[in-house]
Amino acid sequence: MTTDAPTPDPSAAATGATATPDQAATTAEVAQDIATGLLAQAENFLLGLMRPWNAYQVGIALAVFVLAVLLARMAQPRLREWLRTRDNWPMWRTRLGLMVHRRMRMILFALLLWSTVWIMREVTWPSRSYLLSIIANWATAWLFIAFATRLITNGLLRTIVRYGAWSWVTLNILGLTDEAETLLASFSVNFGSTHISAWLALKAVVMLAVLMAAARGVAVATTASIKSNSEISPSMQVLAVKFLQVVLYGAAFFLGLRLVGVDLTGLAVLSGAIGVGIGFGLQKVVSNLVSGVIILLDKSIKPGDVISLGDTFGWIESLGARYVSVVTRDGKEYLIPNEDLITGQVVNWSHSNDFVRLDIHFGTAYSDDPHKVRKIAVDAARSVDRVLTQKPPVCHIIGFGDSSVDYVLRFWITDPTGGLTNIRGNVFLALWDAFKANDISIPFPQREVKVLDGSVLRTEPDGQAS
Structure with a gap:
C-alpha cells in the first residue's frame, strides 16, 4: 500500500521503520493547526447554544429523552413477559427481541425525536429544528451501530469497533471528518517503500471487523439451512459448514485488505514462507x-456415533478441524x-446400523x-426393556x-448411547x-476337607488343631 508520502532515505529504509525530524515537526504543526481549528469550532458551537432557539432545541431534546425513559420503563416489563412466551421462535429472532428490549430507551428516543423534528419543520422554520435533526441523526446512527456490532462475537473487538464507529459517526454529523482524517494521517511510519498511517490502520481494523461480522452472519444463516437438510448426511454437513466458513472468512480477510489499499502481491511470498513453516514445524x-477432512469424506464416523478407542467408550459430540469430541457415560x-x-x-x-449384540456368560x-x-x-x-424382541x-x-x-x-439393542454396562447389569x-x-x-467353588480313618486330631497349646 503506497501513498504520496515523501520518499524515505534509502540507507535508513534498509533498517526498517523511518521517521525523520522534519516529518516529526510537520506532524506536530499539522496536529496543532487542527487542534486550534477544533477549539474555534467548539467555541462557536457553545456560543450558538446561547441563542434562544438553539437553547429551546436543547431543552426539547432533554424533555424528549425524559419521556423516552419513562415510556421505556413502562414498555420493557411487558416486552420481557411477551418474549418469554415465544418458546417456538428461532434463536436469531429471540436475540433480536432481547436487543430491542435492552435498547428500548434509545429506540423510543430516536422515534420521538424524529417525530418532533417532522412536526417542527411543518409548523416553523427549518433552522429552528437544526440541532434537533443533528441529535436525531446521532441517536439513529448510534442505534444502528449497536445492532450491527452484535454480529461480532469477540467482545474486545466488538467494543473497539462500536466505540470507533460511534466516534466516526459523531465527527461525520458534526462535519469534522476531514480534520480527523488529516490528524490521523499525520501520524505515520515508513517501512521501506511502504507508508502506514494511523488512519490507514484504523480503516483496516474497521473494514476487517465489518466484513468478518458479515461473513459470520452469512455463515450462521447458511449453517442453519445446511443442518436442517435431512438429505445431507451429518458428516457431509460438518464438512460443508467448515468449507463454507473457510471460504467466507478468507474472502472477507482478503477483500478487507484490498479495500483499504494493501497490495496483495506481497502476500504471495509470505504465504510461501508460511507453507514451508507448516511443512516442517506443524x-x-x-x-x-x-x-x-478424510474422516468427513469417507463417513467412517459422524456426530452421534458410539465408538470405542482403547479404554475410551462414548458417543461423538462434535467433529472439529483438529480433534473429535467424545463424551463418555460419566460425563x-x-x-x-x-x-x-x-x-x-x-x-x-x-x-452401518444401530444394532449392537451383547453377550453374557454364566x-x-x-x-x-x-x-x-x-x-x-x-x-x-426378553423381560428387560431395551432388549429387542424382533431380534430375540x-x-x-x-x-x-x-x-x-x-x-x-x-x-x-439399538441404543448403545444409553450405555452398555447398565443393560448388562x-x-x-x-x-x-x-x-x-x-x-x-x-455354583461357586467349594472345598471339602476329609479326615481319613486312623488319623489323629491333635490340639496345640494355643488352641489350634494340627
Missing part, C-alpha cells in the same frame, strides 16, 4: 487437519486427535436341566466346566430373579 497440526469429554482415529483401531458401534449346577435353563434365560432377557435373545451351552455347565446369553439382575424363582442354582 506436521502434527496439518496431519490432524487432513485426517479430519467426561475426550478430545481425540483426528490422526488417532485414522491410524488407530476404532470400534464404531453404530457405523453357569448353572449340573443338577439343573439345561433345556429349562436356556428357556428361563431367554425369557429373562438366544442361549447356548458353550462347555462343561469343573463345577458348572457354562452358557452364553446373546441379545440385541439389568439382564444379570433379571437372570438372578428368574433363577431364584425356578430353583436354579448358580
Whole structure:
C-alpha cells in the first residue's frame, strides 16, 4: 500500500521503520493547526447554544429523552413477559427481541425525536429544528451501530469497533471528518517503500471487523439451512459448514485488505514462507487437519456415533478441524486427535446400523436341566426393556466346566448411547430373579476337607488343631 508520502532515505529504509525530524515537526504543526481549528469550532458551537432557539432545541431534546425513559420503563416489563412466551421462535429472532428490549430507551428516543423534528419543520422554520435533526441523526446512527456490532462475537473487538464507529459517526454529523482524517494521517511510519498511517490502520481494523461480522452472519444463516437438510448426511454437513466458513472468512480477510489499499502481491511470498513453516514445524497440526477432512469424506464416523478407542467408550459430540469430541457415560469429554482415529483401531458401534449384540456368560449346577435353563434365560432377557424382541435373545451351552455347565446369553439393542454396562447389569439382575424363582442354582467353588480313618486330631497349646 503506497501513498504520496515523501520518499524515505534509502540507507535508513534498509533498517526498517523511518521517521525523520522534519516529518516529526510537520506532524506536530499539522496536529496543532487542527487542534486550534477544533477549539474555534467548539467555541462557536457553545456560543450558538446561547441563542434562544438553539437553547429551546436543547431543552426539547432533554424533555424528549425524559419521556423516552419513562415510556421505556413502562414498555420493557411487558416486552420481557411477551418474549418469554415465544418458546417456538428461532434463536436469531429471540436475540433480536432481547436487543430491542435492552435498547428500548434509545429506540423510543430516536422515534420521538424524529417525530418532533417532522412536526417542527411543518409548523416553523427549518433552522429552528437544526440541532434537533443533528441529535436525531446521532441517536439513529448510534442505534444502528449497536445492532450491527452484535454480529461480532469477540467482545474486545466488538467494543473497539462500536466505540470507533460511534466516534466516526459523531465527527461525520458534526462535519469534522476531514480534520480527523488529516490528524490521523499525520501520524505515520515508513517501512521501506511502504507508508502506514494511523488512519490507514484504523480503516483496516474497521473494514476487517465489518466484513468478518458479515461473513459470520452469512455463515450462521447458511449453517442453519445446511443442518436442517435431512438429505445431507451429518458428516457431509460438518464438512460443508467448515468449507463454507473457510471460504467466507478468507474472502472477507482478503477483500478487507484490498479495500483499504494493501497490495496483495506481497502476500504471495509470505504465504510461501508460511507453507514451508507448516511443512516442517506443524506436521502434527496439518496431519490432524487432513485426517479430519478424510474422516468427513469417507463417513467412517459422524456426530452421534458410539465408538470405542482403547479404554475410551462414548458417543461423538462434535467433529472439529483438529480433534473429535467424545463424551463418555460419566460425563467426561475426550478430545481425540483426528490422526488417532485414522491410524488407530476404532470400534464404531453404530457405523452401518444401530444394532449392537451383547453377550453374557454364566453357569448353572449340573443338577439343573439345561433345556429349562436356556428357556428361563431367554425369557429373562426378553423381560428387560431395551432388549429387542424382533431380534430375540438366544442361549447356548458353550462347555462343561469343573463345577458348572457354562452358557452364553446373546441379545440385541439399538441404543448403545444409553450405555452398555447398565443393560448388562439389568439382564444379570433379571437372570438372578428368574433363577431364584425356578430353583436354579448358580455354583461357586467349594472345598471339602476329609479326615481319613486312623488319623489323629491333635490340639496345640494355643488352641489350634494340627
